[in-house]
Amino acid sequence: MRIDLSTSRLEEPVSAEEKPESAETAEVTGPPARSATVRHSHDDAPDSATDFARLTALEDGPERDAVRDELVTAWLPMAHRIAGRFRDRGENIEDLRQVAAVGLVKAIDRFDPSRGAFESYAVPTITGEVKRHFRDRMWALRVPRRVQELRNKVRLARRDLTLNPGAPEPTTAEIAAHAGLTEDEVAAGMEAMESFSTLSLDAELSSTDDNYSLADTLGDPDSSYDVVVDREAAKEGLRRLPERERDILYMRFFEDMTQNRIADRLGISQMHVSRLITRSCARVRDEALGGPSRSGRGAADADGRTEGK
Secondary structure: OEEEOOOOEEEEEOOOOOOOOOHHHHHHHOOOOOOOEEEEOOOOOOOOHHHHHHHHHOOOOHHHHHHHHHHHHHHHHHHHHHHHOOOOOOOOHHHHHHHHHHHHHHHHHHOOHHHOOHHHHHHHHHHHHHHHHHHHHOOOOOOOHHHHHHHHHHHHHHHHHOOOOOOOOOOHHHHHHHHOOOHHHHHHHHHHOOOOOOOOOOOEOOOOOOOOEHHHHOOOOOOHHHHHHHHHHHHHHHHHOOHHHHHHHHHHHOOOOOHHHHHHHHOOOHHHHHHHHHHHHHHHHHHHOOOOOOOOHHHHHHHHHHHHO
8 A cells, every 4th residue: 555645646456356337337437456556536626515505605603614624524534633643753742733734724714616626725725834944943043945945955965975885975066966066065965954953051072081061062151241342441541630630540450549548649539539530530441432431631630730739
C-alpha cells in the first residue's frame, strides 16, 4: 500500500474477489488482475458536495454557520491526519492539530465547489498552514524567509550528495553547484541551519571533561570599559580648566584628599574649594556631553581670582 502525495489518494491492490462495477464490464474485461489498482479518496474524506453547495447558496447567518460547522467536523479527521505527517519535528502534536484545523477552516471558507473536489484544494491549504507555522513560530531566532528558503535548499542538496554510503561531506562549491546557488548563499543557508534551535546556557560542553557549561565560557560585564569611555570624554574638558582647578580635582579625586586638607594646602577656605570643585565638574560634564560651557578659560581664571580674595 502506498500514498500518492501529489493527489492525496490511496492506491491499493484490488483482490480477485472484488466484483466489477457492472456485468457488461465483466464480460468485456473479465475479472480484474491482482496487480490492477483503483483510486479513491481517503477514508477520512467524506462526501460533502451537497453541503458545500448549500454553504455557497446561503447568506451569512445561523443556518450558514451551522452548515459550516458540520463541514469542519466532517473533515477534521483529514486535517488531523495531515498534522500527523509533521510529528516528531519539535512541536507538540496537539498544537499541530490546532494549526491544521485553522487551515481546514480557511479551506472551507475559500473553497469554490465549481473548481473541483474539496480534498484536492484542502490538502495543500492545510499543509501550507502547518508549514507556515514551522516557518514563523518554531525558529529560535527570527530568520528572514529568503534565508529560510536557502536553508531548505542547502539541506536538500546535502542530503542528495550524501545518499551513497561512505560519501564524503560535500564542499560548499559542490552544494552550490548542485542547488544552483552561489557559495555566499550556501554559506548563509548553512548558518541558518544552526538557527532553528538554540543551545541552553546550562548545557555541558562535550569538548571538556570538567563539566563546564556554556554559561561558564561567557564573560562578566566589566565596568572598567565605562570608566575608560568617561575618562576619554572628560579629557579635553579637564585640559581646558585653569591649572589651580585641575590641581584641586586631582587632589580630591585621585589623591582622595578632603576639602579641608586641600583648603589648608592652597590657603583658601573649604567653602571656596567646594565651589571650585562643583563649578569645574559642571564645566567638564557640559563639554563631555556636548553642551555649552559655563565660561571660557579667561572667565574661569577671573572667577577663581575673585573667589580667592
